[in-house]
Amino acid sequence: MEKVTIQQVARAAGVSASTVSNLLNGRSGRMLPATRDRITEAISQLGYRPNRAARELRTGRTRTVGLIVPSVGNPFWGAFARELEHAALAEGYNVLLCNSERDPDRERRYVEELWDDGVREIVLCTSLPSLKHLAHIIEQGLRLITLDRPTQADDPSTVVSISINNVVGGHLAASHLTSLGHRNLTFVSGSLRSVNRTGRYEGFCSAVEAAGLAVADMTLWAGADEAPFGDVEAADVGRRAAHEIFAAANPPTGVVAINDMTALGVCRGLRDLGLQVGRDVSVVGFDDIILADLYDPPLTTVRQPIGQMARLAIAEIVSHHGLTTGEPGRSVLLRPELIVRGSTAAPPVD
Amino acid sequence: MEKVTIQQVARAAGVSASTVSNLLNGRSGRMLPATRDRITEAISQLGYRPNRAARELRTGRTRTVGLIVPSVGNPFWGAFARELEHAALAEGYNVLLCNSERDPDRERRYVEELWDDGVREIVLCTSLPSLKHLAHIIEQGLRLITLDRPTQADDPSTVVSISINNVVGGHLAASHLTSLGHRNLTFVSGSLRSVNRTGRYEGFCSAVEAAGLAVADMTLWAGADEAPFGDVEAADVGRRAAHEIFAAANPPTGVVAINDMTALGVCRGLRDLGLQVGRDVSVVGFDDIILADLYDPPLTTVRQPIGQMARLAIAEIVSHHGLTTGEPGRSVLLRPELIVRGSTAAPPVD
DNA sequence: TATGGTCAGTAAATCGTTACACCAGTCAGA
DNA sequence: TCTGACTGGTGTAACGATTTACTGACCATA
Known part of the structure; x- marks a missing residue:
């Protein structure tokens, strides 16, 4: 349990540290099976675990992914x-873990800091249309995987996105809603920059x-664009939207919200007004966060x-780890699924 | 932006790397103010940032805290x-970030791995009565801060806890509830080991x-002790509890739940039964998670x-960083606050 | 004028791994 | 028999910081 180094393993197995290192790094083909077995044995015998810091210092990469x-604080995230x-x-x-609070500047600072710390892979959950503020690091070899943000036309080619098909969604x-008979709908979202x-609006x-x-x-209700709300406050956006929309003339009977937190805020706002959801x-x-159900x-x-x-x-x-080639990965567009529950019904007849 | 080392800073400032290191590590008193200024200038000029891996390798400690x-997935956490x-x-x-899923074994493995990786400070959110499974690492100098878990009698003295006063809560x-006139209450929690x-039950x-x-x-309804539910499933516990409790004779009019997720589950269960909360x-x-409101x-x-x-x-x-003494820190018991909203009211009169 | 103490700073030895260059055998083909 | 390739390794120099021990220079005191 103290601290066992690669040298001690090497000594125990009767080989050099280089050979142990070779085994550790997937070059096991360069030695006799018997040698490999002796090393493996020594490793488990001594309870050896490679020192992460030393490895990072030497290679310049980490087994850490930045998120x-x-x-x-937002249940979806x-x-x-x-x-x-x-x-x-x-x-x-x-x-x-890093919380950007949807602030592009924080986002950039985090990415830079992670890069400096040897993190070469980052899963970035952002809704910014442009990745320009990160281009200088992407060029240097950062692998960026954007989530819940489909690839945009001017994204660097090495950026991979994993997202649902928002138009379908x-x-x-x-x-x-229309198939339930609704004929007057509103789409509620916070920031327009998302x-x-x-x-989603296109599909709508x-x-x-x-x-x-x-x-x-x-x-289309899109409030708070200049002073964007944080994610935790997404519910407030929905609540304020409901207050505004349903105070106006000819209010809708159906609402599609940009996400569940906003939708719950809308529900809350409707209740404030004495209206019953569903x-x-x-x-x-x-999204279908756990609280939706x-x-x-x-x-x-x-x-x-x-x-x-x-x-x-x-x-x-994993598939790209260690590759320094600027080879583009495959972006993925998943098909979303509609989960029907009690908050939707045919519109009231009056 | 490439990679600038302490040597380059030293050269630019006309001093040795040792002196730069001294400045970086708070020993600025060992040099002339003029020297210090030159170094500071060189650092910002070159955009120098110390290499984390090298620092960790040398010192054996990290500026990383394990959580x-x-x-x-639970909104409170x-x-x-x-x-x-x-x-x-x-x-x-x-x-x-680490998710233990309330599994003591995972908890131990995470702590060991973090320790091996040079992490010397861990914030542990656990409800286990005993920390025995971590004792061997705490002895070696790990600073453990338990959260939402008051200090227990047989905890190692270096363990610090930060928690609310559960009895008061x-x-x-x-x-x-009693002041509202309720005379038949139930306390709902998942695991009894918490x-x-x-x-909280004592205060109740x-x-x-x-x-x-x-x-x-x-x-006192305490289900699922042998097969403990994960935290995300806390709501299920509440829902099942509600089904069971309110199907029995002489059901209570007031419920205190161990946390908000469970409370929301209870609410959901009550609705299943056609009962109206509040x-x-x-x-x-x-807890007062964001969804409570x-x-x-x-x-x-x-x-x-x-x-x-x-x-x-x-x-x-921060106050203990780098100290290797087994000096015990100060545990804290905070006073909780009752937030009254619509889910409580006087009991129905029949 | 020795003696000793501070001051301001440096040289060099690590920390644990990795990767490049190299090396001694063996063996197939010309 | 010589050449070149392959096999199964090893030696060593980094990677970038920290830290211990040391060194002149300067000053004050006895």
Whole structure:
């Protein structure tokens, strides 16, 4: 338990440290099977574990993946962080946690610091349309995996994205409402700068048109663009939106929110106004956080398969680890799933 | 931006690397002010940042604090993780995230791995009564800070705990209900092994007795002890508890739950049975997670000041960093606060 | 004028791994 | 028999910081 080095293992196995190192680094073909067995034996005998710091110093890389989320205080990101940590653990990686609070400047500082610390793989959960502020590090060889943010046209080619198809998701949500008979819908989101908003709103519109309704009649509520709310405050956005929208004339009967936290905020706002969700107004969220099912009424939502997304992210990292080639990885667009619960119903007849 | 070492700084400032190192490590008194200024200038000029791996290798310590939580998927731990990361960042520390899933064995493996990796400070969120499985590492000098788990009699003396006073919290919750006129209460928790349960239940009992009621009449529902639920599933515990408790004869009119997730599960279970929270039954939770206020009805709960707790944890770490003495730190018991919302009311009159 | 003490700073030895260059045998093919 | 390739390794120089022991120079005191 004290501290056992590669030298001691080498001595115990009667070989040089180089050979032990070779075995440790997957070059086991360069030695006799018998030698390999002796080393393996010595390693487990002595309980040897390579010193991470020394290894990092020598190689310049880490078995640590950086995770930058808007805020783990948001249950969606918390749940995702958990899944990613599980997947990383299975591959022998650690996860270093960073909360960007959706601040591009913090985001950049975190990325720079992680890079300086030898982290070469970062899972970045951002909704910024541009990655320009990170370009200088990506060029140097950082592998960036963006999550919940589809690849944009001007992204560097080595950036991989893992995301659901937001257009399909938006379509699922809105067409669910139109098929229930709703003819007056609103799309609620916080910041307009969000990449996801664009796709989801596009899907929303296509569903509206497919139902023979005019998009122009549909409200789009997007508050707080200049002073963006943090992720934890996403619920406040929804609540304020509800207050505003349902105080106006000809309020909608169906709402699609950019995510579940906002949707729950909308529900809360509707209750403030004495309206009942799932009867007076139908609400659809995005994400399917654990509280969606717990809420009263349980929230209809478009599920993101976070477990699968986390595993894909780690798989991407593992498959590229150590490669310095600027070889582009494969981005993934997953199909979202609509989960119908009590917050949606046919519109009230009056 | 390439990679600038301490040698280059030394050369630029016209001194030796040792002197730069001395400055970096707070021994600035050993040089002329003019020298110090030249070095400082060179550092910012070159954009020098010390190599973490080299530093770790040499010293054997890290500026990384390990955070072991049951699961960041649980909004309470997610919110705490965020606060801790903020507090750590302000002191120049990174946070390495681990999810124990309340599995003592995983907990031990994480602690051992972190120790091997040079992490000397761990914030451990556990509810295990004993720390025996970690004793061998604590003896070697690990600084352990337990959170949401008051110090136990046989804890090693170097272990610091930061926690609310659970007895007071349990008392606050139950006396709130008795003062509203409730005379038949139930305490709902998952695992019986939880340290917090003991304190909170004790406070619950004292409040019941103070109201002139017999504790023997009060139900204690504690399910799933052998096969403990993960933290994410805490809500399921509450839901199943509600189904069981309110199917029995003479059901209570007030429920105190071990935490908010469980409380929300209870609410969900009550709704399954057609009972209305805040009218038919009053429910009090613990933690005050962000969703407590968002729920319908908003949840009355005993708040834990997680921001303050996180700052205290980091302050403790900073003040002891580098000390190898087994000097015990100061444990803290914070006073919880009752937040009254819509989930509690006077019992129904029949 | 010795003696000793501070001051301001340096040289060199690590910390544990990795990777490049090298080396002694063996063996196939020309 | 000579050449070149392959096999199964080993020696050694880094990687970038910290830290211990040391060294002149200068000053004060006895």
